[in-house]
Amino acid sequence: MGLSVAEAAVRRGLHLVPVSFSSREKVKTTIQVGQTDIRIYGPSAREDVLSSVADEFPDVIVVDYTAPDSVNSNAELYCKLGLPFVMGTTGGNQQLLYKSVQDSKNYALISPQMGKQVVAFLAIMRIFAEQFPGAFSGYHLEVLESHQASKKDTSGTAKDVIASFEKLGVPYDMNRMVKIRDPDQQLEMVGVPKEHIEGHAFHLYHLTSPDDSVSFEFQHNVCGRSIYAEGTIDAAIFLHRKVQSKDSKRIYDMEDVLREGYMR
Ligand SMILES: NC(=O)C1=CN([C@@H]2O[C@H](COP(=O)(O)OP(=O)(O)OC[C@H]3O[C@@H](n4cnc5c(N)ncnc54)[C@H](O)[C@@H]3O)[C@@H](O)[C@H]2O)C=CC1
Numbered sequence: 001m002g003l004s005v006a007e008a009a010v011r012r013g014l015h016l017v018p019v020s021f022s023s024r025e026k027v028k029t030t031i032q033v034g035q036t037d038i039r040i041y042g043p044s045a046r047e048d049v050l051s052s053v054a055d056e057f058p059d060v061i062v063v064d065y066t067a068p069d070s071v072n073s074n075a076e077l078y079c080k081l082g083l084p085f086v087m088g089t090t091g092g093n094q095q096l097l098y099k100s101v102q103d104s105k106n107y108a109l110i111s112p113q114m115g116k117q118v119v120a121f122l123a124i125m126r127i128f129a130e131q132f133p134g135a136f137s138g139y140h141l142e143v144l145e146s147h148q149a150s151k152k153d154t155s156g157t158a159k160d161v162i163a164s165f166e167k168l169g170v171p172y173d174m175n176r177m178v179k180i181r182d183p184d185q186q187l188e189m190v191g192v193p194k195e196h197i198e199g200h201a202f203h204l205y206h207l208t209s210p211d212d213s214v215s216f217e218f219q220h221n222v223c224g225r226s227i228y229a230e231g232t233i234d235a236a237i238f239l240h241r242k243v244q245s246k247d248s249k250r251i252y253d254m255e256d257v258l259r260e261g262y263m264r
């Protein structure tokens, strides 16, 4: 995701700060994105480098796509240095994440789903549940999600949709979710195109009525990373505006971005 976001930033004419990070100390030291050579630093340089970035680039927005177990420590560092950030990484302790931002009075946009059309679908499901609580009482829910083999956690997006189904009256045990990470199954059973085995997010929710006479199916299938990368750039521009205007809310999500007219 890091590279896709950097490429989208260049496409959108943003200035890329020539610095990125890896979880490994020994990494290839630079990569070129557009005309910019980006220097990659290992974990031990994190605080010093970010501190210089904060001084040199006062308008910077940090984008985090790392790993669930880095979410909280990374966020704490951004908050300590007063660096506004977009957190696309899923997982971690979400309560603690929000608390770090609140306590530090930093600015952040946090969303386990940056794809704007998918965010709109999540919002519809939430509004549906608010308007018609219990509408699917007695129905049975099956959920399947398929992602690239490197994905460590369960889909944060599926968890969000399931929360709406629960309000619609369908209890669901998260342990029952079918999580597909095996490339052969993805090709044969899920129907993921071969070229997207290493970057896709397929979700299927199937509801059946108590007597099996009615069924509903919802699907959102994403190939590649561009929908998230483009949404992340919208999020970064949105957050920069909020910082500039000293907006009092300080913590935002992608629905805030869509509501301010970025849905296109
Ligand atoms: N919000 C959204 O719309 C999306 C969220 N994601 C989430 O973003 C995260 C990353 O996804 P991908 O880019 O596909 O994973 P990836 O595994 O391809 O890349 C993550 C990279 O971050 C590095 N990393 C891990 N911890 C780090 C740290 N503390 N500092 C610097 N680098 C670190 C890893 O070495 C790896 O190179 C996952 O949690 C995924 O679920 C992914 C796609 C969309």
Ligand SMILES: O=C(O)C1=N[C@H](C(=O)O)C[C@H](O)C1
Binding pocket: 090, 112, 113, 114, 147, 148, 151, 154, 155, 156, 157, 158, 200, 201
């Ligand atoms: O890891 C991914 O790829 C994705 N992660 C997010 C999630 O867990 O919901 C969003 C999307 O599914 C892609």
